[in-house]
Amino acid sequence: MELRHLRYFVAVVEAQSFTKAAEKLFIAQPPLSRQIQNLEQELGAPLFERGSRPLRTTAVGHFFYQQALKLLSNAEEIKLITQRAGMTERTIQLGYSSSLLCGLLPRIVCLFRQQHPNLNIKLLELNGMAQIQALKEGRVDVCFGRVRISDPAVKRVQLREERLMAAVHSSHPFANQRRPISLAELNDEQIFSYPSQAGPGYAVQVKSLFLEYGLEPKRFAVLDCLQQSLGMVAAGEGICIVPESVKMMQFRHVNYLPLADSAAVSPIYLIVRNDDEGQYTRPLFDCVYQVYDLEAIEYDRRVF
Known part of the structure; x- marks a missing residue:
């Protein structure tokens, strides 16, 4: 699992649509769908309720979404701190x-x-x-x-x-x-x-x-x-x-x-x-x- 997978997942959750998320991420929809499927296989649980309109997360998907936000926020904070440390030098x-x-x-x-x-x-x-x-x-x-x-x-x-x-x-x-x-x-x-x-x-x-x-x-x-x-x-x-x-x-x-x-x-x-x-x-x-x-x-x- 990579940070980009988390970003893809968060984008789909917040857009409530694979199509809209793909547009926001500037990638095609089929590759985005495959990435989410691979993520579900790795986690061993479905993250979205297929067929729902608008797209909704499962209970596991909602939990994973909250954790993904924390991880992405921490990653950004680490990036900024490291950049500041680099600038000091x-x-x-x-x-x-x-x-x-x-x-x-x-x-x-x-x-x-x-x-x-x-x-x-x-x-x-x-x-x-x-x-x-x-x-x-x-x-x-x-x-x-x-x-x-x-x-x-x-x-x-x-x-x-x-x-x-x-x-x-x-x-x-x-x-x-x-x-x-x-x-x-x-x-x-x-x-x-x-x-x-x-x-x-x-x-x-x-x-x-x-x-x-x-x-x-x-x-x-x-x-x-x-x-x-x-x-x-x-x-x-x-x-x-x-x-x-x-x-x-x-x-x-x-x-x-x-x-x-x-x-x-x-x-x-x-x-x-x-x-x-x-x-x-x-x-x-x-x-x-x-x-x-x-x-x-x-x-x-x-x-x-």
């Missing part, structure tokens, strides 16, 4: 560039957690090529990054662009400027960028921005991380070009100045493996755009 690994924690990424992840309470979400700080490598090796499922890297193994969507700012010491001549600062004015400054890594990264992106305007910084140093770069600014050692959201990091004696150049922006990408449609990719997109809507941020909604 599911994990999604999110890679992210360090500066994105200063922006909207924490709110996006928090909303995603609320909408998927049984999903285990883990965050891993990765930058540039490290994100691509981690995706290709399966160590992460999705990455939020700032650097456009072409690789046939991954696909990406640009979520939006974020304005860049110059972080300068409060004693710097530019510190109290009421106008945006141009890159040309910063070209001769000691510029700190980050992170120190092989291959293209945010530091390369910043240097390329100067080159785009025909400029080449005379003194350009790449440090290990964002915090170290801002620490050097706080020490009065130079300046740092950072995304606008980084201004939430209130280092003492560090002022943040808007940049005047139209190309002074940093793109934000969502990146996944090219062969992975991921169950949670689209829900993650939805969370991103929900947060953008709440913050009145303009964007061009796109998915892969």
Whole structure:
């Protein structure tokens, strides 16, 4: 006896007709009748009063119907419990560039957690090529990054662009400027960028921005991380070009100045493996755009 036999029997009892039950079950009537006959043979007792209109159960059939309902209900409950247990064990690994924690990424992840309470979400700080490598090796499922890297193994969507700012010491001549600062004015400054890594990264992106305007910084140093770069600014050692959201990091004696150049922006990408449609990719997109809507941020909604 299988659960499907119980479902067939219950359907016939509740429809009070083999014909109506067959329609409800989307099967032909002869196979349904044979299944019920086999069930009666296995139980050794008739379950229906043949010839009755509408179809009625025998006393044994009525008893079996009550027990069948309990068994089917228990089976469904076990299925749901097992599914919930399975969901608890599911994990999604999110890679992210360090500066994105200063922006909207924490709110996006928090909303995603609320909408998927049984999903285990883990965050891993990765930058540039490290994100691509981690995706290709399966160590992460999705990455939020700032650097456009072409690789046939991954696909990406640009979520939006974020304005860049110059972080300068409060004693710097530019510190109290009421106008945006141009890159040309910063070209001769000691510029700190980050992170120190092989291959293209945010530091390369910043240097390329100067080159785009025909400029080449005379003194350009790449440090290990964002915090170290801002620490050097706080020490009065130079300046740092950072995304606008980084201004939430209130280092003492560090002022943040808007940049005047139209190309002074940093793109934000969502990146996944090219062969992975991921169950949670689209829900993650939805969370991103929900947060953008709440913050009145303009964007061009796109998915892969």
